[in-house]
Amino acid sequence: MKSPGISVRPIITLEGGHEVNDVFLDNVKVPVENRIYHENQGWTCAKSLLLHERSGIAGVARSKRGLERLRQMARSELADDTGPLLADPFFKRKVAELEIDLTALEYTELRTLAGESAGKGPGPESSILKIKGTEIQQRLTELTLEAAGHYGAPYLRNAPHNLGAVGPDDAHGVAGAYFNVRKTSIYGGSNEIQRNIIAKVVLGL
Numbered sequence: 666m667k668s669p670g671i672s673v674r675p676i677i678t679l680e681g682g683h684e685v686n687d688v689f690l691d692n693v694k695v696p697v698e699n700r701i702y703h704e705n706q707g708w709t710c711a712k713s714l715l716l717h718e719r720s721g722i723a724g725v726a727r728s729k730r731g732l733e734r735l736r737q738m739a740r741s742e743l744a745d746d747t748g749p750l751l752a753d754p755f756f757k758r759k760v761a762e763l764e765i766d767l768t769a770l771e772y773t774e775l776r777t778l779a780g781e782s783a784g785k786g787p788g789p790e791s792s793i794l795k796i797k798g799t800e801i802q803q804r805l806t807e808l809t810l811e812a813a814g815h816y817g818a819p820y821l822r823n824a825p826h827n828l829g830a831v832g833p834d835d836a837h838g839v840a841g842a843y844f845n846v847r848k849t850s851i852y853g854g855s856n857e858i859q860r861n862i863i864a865k866v867v868l869g870l
């Protein structure tokens with residue numbers, strides 16, 4: 666990062682956080698001893714690393730924790746005068762559908778991990794993990810924001826007239842997470858590109 670020609674420009678994500686940057690490489694010279702993999706085969710190397718990145722993006726464990734947190738919130742939140750939100754059949758159904766999809770994803774991930782333990786690197790199934798995992802993360806943050814209702818909004822860092830904390834503690838950060846997680850279907854190769862990979866490598870189209 667100290668080499669001449671490298672410059673870094675911050676990108677502010679939708680919720681107002683700074684965790685990513687534009688990195689520009691302008692005629693940067695890399696000494697041969699710092700080269701990674703074979704000359705002119707950088708993309709081959711990057712593609713193999715991306716398989717691992719995409720498996721990681723699936724984020725099953727994080728979504729399981731998020732689902733448990735959502736359940737806790739929905740047990741205490743009241744849906745109008747009808748009792749806890751989780752007793753509302755429409756909301757309960759959305760939570761159940763999410764859990765079913767997450768469980769199916771977990772088993773797909775376990776199959777991939779079993780393959781890796783047996784010395785088989787992740788293959789194109791990492792694209793399946795990436796698509797399903799990110800769709801679940803987005804549905805989960807949508808439902809969590811729905812459970813927090815209007816208490817979610819004041820915690821947005823870049824909200825106009827941000828008044829700070831009001832409402833229950835578990836509403837904290839919910840709106841920020843909702844906006845931040847929109848990125849997941851884009852980064853690591855957009856989900857449309859993952860569908861192209863599955864079409865080509867898995868379905869042979």
Ligand SMILES: Cc1cc2nc3c(=O)[nH]c(=O)nc-3n(C[C@H](O)[C@H](O)[C@H](O)COP(=O)(O)OP(=O)(O)OC[C@H]3O[C@@H](n4cnc5c(N)ncnc54)[C@H](O)[C@@H]3O)c2cc1C
Nearest residue numbers: 676678685686847848849851852853854855856857858861
């Ligand atoms: C928060 C965040 C973090 C990121 N972190 C990194 C990082 O650490 N390192 C890094 O190198 N990059 C990073 N990226 C960049 C990311 O990988 C790209 O944004 C992503 O690959 C999409 O490329 P693009 O933005 O150029 O969109 P484009 O390629 O311009 O695509 C625009 C739209 O067209 C669709 N599209 C494009 N081509 C096709 C096609 N052939 N078939 C069907 N649909 C198509 C895309 O899916 C998308 O919806 C990050 C992005 C975000 C948002």
